[in-house]
Amino acid sequence: EPEVTQTPSHQVTQMGQEVILRCVPISNHLYFYWYRQILGQKVEFLVSFYNNEISEKSEIFDDQFSVERPDGSNFTLKIRSTKLEDSAMYFCASSAAGTVRDTQYFGPGTRLTVL
């Protein structure tokens, strides 16, 4: 069964450093997403991406964040100058289309720890 994969599973970085989180969406899906979950809290939407453009972003997704599809398979989230409060689990998701009815399938997550 196709699945979303994410690497690395755990990333530790120093405050102020840049990190890139990587995702490989399900191969025939066209819409990609990033969500984050601060430890013990709910999952929050960050950004959606389609056709090499951001479709929608939340208020959390500020200039510190960027997304990119560098090739035909990867989808990345870059966090510039990480802060302590960026420590969270980051989930990538993908869906076949981007309508309200499309199920988003999630990857296993990358746990980011900022020291």
Add this chain to the structure above:
Amino acid sequence: AQKVTQAQTEISVVEKEDVTLDCVYETRDTTYYLFWYKQPPSGELVFLIRRNSFDEQNEISGRYSWNFQKSTSSFNFTITASQVVDSAVYFCALSENASGSRLTFGEGTQLTVNP
């Protein structure tokens, strides 16, 4: 604005008991979808079910069943004859037409099934 409330923070049951997880949502949209996801201790988010706002038919899948009632804006999830492997955090989520494809998650309910 959309909102999902899962009032039960934690539930603890003994194996073989039935358990119902509550979900109440708010939306001004007439077209929306509701989802349940499971997050086991390993951390990934596993899709369980999707229902649309026009289909109030309840659904049963094995030991799982879902009760969708628009009149009370609720989408409750019942596990029959619970098992230890059902122990996880369960998230209810909402996707509404007016908000694009973003999912809004509830706070989650930690279910612990004891042997």
